[in-house]
Amino acid sequence: MTAALAACGTEGGDWATTHVAGTFPPLELTLTGESGQPLTAADLRGQVVLLYFGYTYCPDVCPVTLGKLKAALTQLDEARRSEVTVLFVSVDPQRDAPRRLRTYTSGFGQRFVGATSEDLDRLRELTSRYASSFSHGEPNTDGDYLVTHSSSVYVFDEEGRARLLVRPDDTPQAIARDLRRLL
Amino acid sequence: MMRAHIRAAAVLSALLLFPLAGLAADNLKITDVWARATPPGAPASAAYFRVTTDGPGDKLVGVSSPVAGKAMLHRSVESDGQVSMEHVHDVPLSADNPIVFRPRGYHVMLMQLRRPLEAGKEFPMTLTFEKAGDVEVTVTVKPLGTTMEDMQHGRGGHGD
Numbered sequence: 352m353t354a355a356l357a358a359c360g361t362e363g364g365d366w367a368t369t370h371v372a373g374t375f376p377p378l379e380l381t382l383t384g385e386s387g388q389p390l391t392a393a394d395l396r397g398q399v400v401l402l403y404f405g406y407t408y409c410p411d412v413c414p415v416t417l418g419k420l421k422a423a424l425t426q427l428d429e430a431r432r433s434e435v436t437v438l439f440v441s442v443d444p445q446r447d448a449p450r451r452l453r454t455y456t457s458g459f460g461q462r463f464v465g466a467t468s469e470d471l472d473r474l475r476e477l478t479s480r481y482a483s484s485f486s487h488g489e490p491n492t493d494g495d496y497l498v499t500h501s502s503s504v505y506v507f508d509e510e511g512r513a514r515l516l517v518r519p520d521d522t523p524q525a526i527a528r529d530l531r532r533l534l
Numbered sequence: 535m536m537r538a539h540i541r542a543a544a545v546l547s548a549l550l551l552f553p554l555a556g557l558a559a560d561n562l563k564i565t566d567v568w569a570r571a572t573p574p575g576a577p578a579s580a581a582y583f584r585v586t587t588d589g590p591g592d593k594l595v596g597v598s599s600p601v602a603g604k605a606m607l608h609r610s611v612e613s614d615g616q617v618s619m620e621h622v623h624d625v626p627l628s629a630d631n632p633i634v635f636r637p638r639g640y641h642v643m644l645m646q647l648r649r650p651l652e653a654g655k656e657f658p659m660t661l662t663f664e665k666a667g668d669v670e671v672t673v674t675v676k677p678l679g680t681t682m683e684d685m686q687h688g689r690g691g692h693g694d
């Protein structure tokens with residue numbers, strides 16, 4: 352495996368998005384999946400996982416990011432696409448019940464699944480594992496509040512190793528190109 | 535006495551303000567007005583547009599739409615790998631400083647949507663300017679995944 356990568360000679364350079372192998376720990380999570388059942392990293396083995404933190408109340412950046420991932424996935428052939436899972440983790444469990452996440456992610460396509468945890472500490476632990484965080488703003492008079500969250504998408508390979516970071520300015524073309532290399 | 539006073543004031547403001555307001559609104563050009571179709575079950579969406587003027591400076595101070603129980607001027611702010619939204623009180627406009635609402639930047643936050651926004655549909659929205667007053671625009675709903683690039687290259691399917 353290592354030899355093959357070395358022979359390839361491109362590991363570490365020439366990625367269109369940000370290469371983060373060795374920077375972040377492997378995929379590890381214990382959440383509630385959109386079906387209401389527990390979801391762990393073991394359930395995602397064999398899939399390239401694109402992990403994104405957000406919330407369904409977010410009208411701008413979240414659908415933009417998920418829409419971009421959808422556009423990237425559309426550029427892959429079907430066999431490859433079936434090996435990719437976009438995991439949308441809501442950091443707003445108070446408003447995003449699993450059922451709502453299931454409805455929401457279905458709007459982006461079959462490869463999109465939602466998850467969250469009612470335990471905010473568990474979500475905090477998960478985000479901080481990937482050098483990120485989230486916070487909830489003060490509710491207004493209607494009880495609405497805004498959420499600050501990570502703007503990046505974390506990409507894990509089929510063995511759960513962190514490989515890439517997709518930043519807001521990365522294009523669907525760049526993402527698709529890197530996914531083809533990972534798959 | 536009081537009433538006459540008010541009436542005089544009303545006539546005066548009608549004479550003074552309405553022609554001015556009309557003029558100021560005539561100078562405004564509002565283009566690329568669109569909103570994103572809501573993902574299923576999503577309670578909010580965002581609308582975008584451009585405003586240019588060849589007249590005096592003005593300020594966008596408010597927004598409303600019958601499709602939303604509440605609409606606000608917002609801005610998405612990205613820094614240090616984190617993203618958040620903030621409420622914006624007003625947005626300045628001048629001949630060399632157009633107003634640009636676009637994904638990941640300024641947006642109209644449409645909350646308490648009365649029904650989901652469906653791609654291809656249109657709805658009215660009122661932009662309120664400090665000088666030009668209320669200007670009604672027609673918003674075209676674009677599919678999920680529409681980007682600024684799509685809009686600029688006409689791939690978003692301009693309604694006009």
Ligand SMILES: [Cu+2]
Nearest residue numbers: 608609619643
């Ligand atoms: Cu907003």
